[in-house]
Amino acid sequence: xxxxxxxxxxxxxxxxxxxxxxxxxxxxxxxxxxxxxxxxxxxxxxxxxxxxxxxxxxxxxxxxxxxxxxxxxxxxxxxxxxxxxxxxxxxxxxxxxxxxxxxxxxxxxxxxxxxxxxxxxxxxxxxxxxxxxxxxxxxxxxxxxxxxxxxxxxxxxxxxxxxxxxxxxxxxxxxxxxxxxxxxxxxxxxxxxxxxxxxxxxxxxxxxxxxxxxxxxxxxxxxxxxxxxxxxxxxxxxxxxxxxxxxxxxxxxxxxxxxxxxxxxxxxxxxxxxxxxxxxxxxxxxxxxxxxxxxxxxxxxxxxxxxxxxxxxxxxxxxxxxxxxxxxxxxxxxxxxxxxxxxxxxxxxxx
Amino acid sequence: xxxxxxxxxxxxxxxxxxxxxxxxxxxxxxxxxxxxxxxxxxxxxxxxxxxxxxxxxxxxxxxxxxxxxxxxxxxxxxxxxxxxxxxxxxxxxxxxxxxxxxxxxxxxxxxxxxxxxxxxxxxxxxxxxxxxxxxxxxxxxxxxxxxxxxxxxxxxxxxxxxxxxx
Numbered sequence: 308x309x310x311x312x313x314x315x316x317x318x319x320x321x322x323x324x325x326x327x328x329x330x331x332x333x334x335x336x337x338x339x340x341x342x343x344x345x346x347x348x349x350x351x352x353x354x355x356x357x358x359x360x361x362x363x364x365x366x367x368x369x370x371x372x373x374x375x376x377x378x379x380x381x382x383x384x385x386x387x388x389x390x391x392x393x394x395x396x397x398x399x400x401x402x403x404x405x406x407x408x409x410x411x412x413x414x415x416x417x418x419x420x421x422x423x424x425x426x427x428x429x430x431x432x433x434x435x436x437x438x439x440x441x442x443x444x445x446x447x448x449x450x451x452x453x454x455x456x457x458x459x460x461x462x463x464x465x466x467x468x469x470x471x472x473x474x475x476x477x478x479x480x481x482x483x484x485x486x487x488x489x490x491x492x493x494x495x496x497x498x499x500x501x502x503x504x505x506x507x508x509x510x511x512x513x514x515x516x517x518x519x520x521x522x523x524x525x526x527x528x529x530x531x532x533x534x535x536x537x538x539x540x541x542x543x544x545x546x547x548x549x550x551x552x553x554x555x556x557x558x559x560x561x562x563x564x565x566x567x568x569x570x571x572x573x574x575x576x577x578x579x580x581x582x583x584x585x586x587x588x589x590x591x592x593x594x595x596x597x598x599x600x601x602x603x604x605x606x607x608x609x610x611x612x613x614x615x616x617x618x619x620x621x622x623x624x625x626x627x628x629x630x631x632x633x634x635x636x637x638x639x640x641x642x643x644x645x646x647x648x649x650x651x652x653x654x655x656x657x658x
Numbered sequence: 659x660x661x662x663x664x665x666x667x668x669x670x671x672x673x674x675x676x677x678x679x680x681x682x683x684x685x686x687x688x689x690x691x692x693x694x695x696x697x698x699x700x701x702x703x704x705x706x707x708x709x710x711x712x713x714x715x716x717x718x719x720x721x722x723x724x725x726x727x728x729x730x731x732x733x734x735x736x737x738x739x740x741x742x743x744x745x746x747x748x749x750x751x752x753x754x755x756x757x758x759x760x761x762x763x764x765x766x767x768x769x770x771x772x773x774x775x776x777x778x779x780x781x782x783x784x785x786x787x788x789x790x791x792x793x794x795x796x797x798x799x800x801x802x803x804x805x806x807x808x809x810x811x812x813x814x815x816x817x818x819x820x821x822x823x824x
Contacts, residue, residue: 348665420667427671434675441687448690453697469691489692490684498679521661522668526676587661 336601342594346516346587348424350382350396350406354511364511366428370394371419372408382422394418429505429515430523437501440465472496472641480645481652488648491534495527496641503586503633507626518636519586521579528575531644536571539651546653547571574647578640585636589629596622 344353352364365383372378375393384391385406388398397407397415406422407415423431444465447458458466477492478485502523505513517523547567549557556563599618603611802808 343661347661348668421670422667423671424665424667426668430668430671430675434679438679438682438687441683441691445687445690448694451694453694453701457698466691466695469688470695473688473692490688491680493688493692494676494680494683497683498676520665520668522664523672525664526669526672530676 336598336604338595338598338602341598342591345594346519346590347404348426348520349404350385350422350424352425352428352511366423366425368394368406368422369420370406370408370422373418374408374410378418426515426517426520426523429513429517430502432512433502433505433515433517434498436505437497440501441497444469469493469497476638476642477645480642481649484652485645487538488534488645491530492641492645492648495530495644496637499527499582499640500633500637503637504630506586506590507629507633516587516590518582519590521583524579524583527582527640528578531578531647532571532575534644535574535647535651538648540653542653542655543651545655574643578643582636582640585632589625589632593622593625593629596625 350368351366354362354364356362365381367379368382368385369377369379372393378392378394380391385394385396388395393408394406395408397403397405400415402415402417405417406420407417410416444462447462451458457463472493473489476496477489481488499518502517506516506518508514547570548564550563550567552563596618600611600615603614606614802811
């Protein structure tokens with residue numbers, strides 16, 4: 308529901324924005340470009356424009372070309388449509404915005420690309436931050452004995468947080484052998500939560516759209532998929548391949564088994580899209596709301612002023628909402644993963 | 659739409675980053691924290707159990723001490739009673755003994771006195787007899803200092819004897 312709402316709002320905003328843009332073809336503000344520029348990926352980390360000049364952090368591009376082997380260079384080499392060692396960023400076409408090269412026939416082809424893009428850098432920064440935070444907390448526990456008094460301050464807060472996830476989500480959803488899965492689910496929860504939060508910070512180390520990127524959520528969902536299916540119990544597979552339904556639903560055409568097998572794959576798909584769409588939509592809405600200020604700049608001071616106030620109020624509201632969503636989505640992802648794992652651990656309840 | 663196209667570079671880096679984060683946190687992060695919290699929980703449970711046991715023990719000890727006290731008090735009362743009885747008995751025994759001893763002494767004294775008296779009387783009798791024999795001898799000697807008197811005496815005695823024979 309929430310996802311739908313976000314998509315609707317962003318679509319509406321795009322619809323509202325597009326006529327304005329059409330009217331003023333000279334307008335310097337292109338909302339679509341700003342929004343998609345943010346939620347998409349890029350080879351450099353654009354921080355701000357200063358006196359007409361873009362200030363950005365160049366990031367390393369690492370590509371493997373089938374013709375010329377490995378290449379690594381900074382993205383600043385490719386600025387302003389420049390070409391470097393045969394590589395350039397495609398201005399349009401199928402690979403728009405991606406590093407491409409030309410093969411012998413003169414066709415644009417994509418090399419194998421493992422560049423440290425903006426999202427990758429955010430991902431690495433956030434991962435490092437997460438490791439530092441959790442290990443920092445764990446250090447306290449290594450130094451103390453169980454007889455010591457409980458931790459206070461940040462460590463105490465993290466303990467409460469971790470135990471909440473551990474007891475309320477993981478233990479209650481998986482059941483008796485939850486201990487095997489707890490490290491993965493805890494990691495997933497805090498990974499998603501921290502990335503969501505960092506995405507809300509508008510300046511440098513934050514602001515990356517990590518969990519709002521389908522590749523990230525896809526990997527996370529695949530981890531859950533593996534955790535569910537590798538350690539699935541016999542009963543779990545029996546329920547999929549030979550469910551308790553009337554015989555004609557299984558023979559001669561195995562309708563139910565097919566649906567169940569399809570269900571195995573829809574679960575991680577739902578996990579992927581839910582997280583990705585929620586975060587992506589949240590970022591889009593906040594950006595679009597902020598853009599209202601710049602769109603209305605050409606409509607006169609009164610309209611612009613009033614719209615700015617509205618925009619700021621809405622953006623503040625949305626930020627609070629996103630704070631909530633950041634937690635809820637991490638919670639939902641972890642809980643659903645735990646539920647799916649719990650379902651894969653079922654034991655025969657009959658006989 | 660490029661948004662829905664998962665980027666291979668991102669998947670690659672995500673796999674590496676998440677994999678490393680997961681391995682580190684699953685080994686050195688969360689199990690340490692969760693394990694510690696569980697240990698602490700166990701410790702608290704154990705402490706509560708120990709406290710409860712100690713309380714029970716304390717209550718038990720109190721009860722025991724109370725019972726010991728009452729027992730001691732009873733014993734004390736018993737001992738006191740016995741002491742009183744013993745005293746009474748000793749006194750009465752002593753009294754009885756003293757009485758009987760006194761009686762015996764008196765009896766002995768009386769017997770002694772009786773004996774002394776008897777002795778004295780016998781003595782006196784003996785002396786009186788001796789004296790009276792002496793006196794009689796003297797009187798006889800005086801009365802029979804001539805022949806005539808001696809004959810008269812013999813006569814008379816013979817008369818008397820014959821009187822007795824008749």
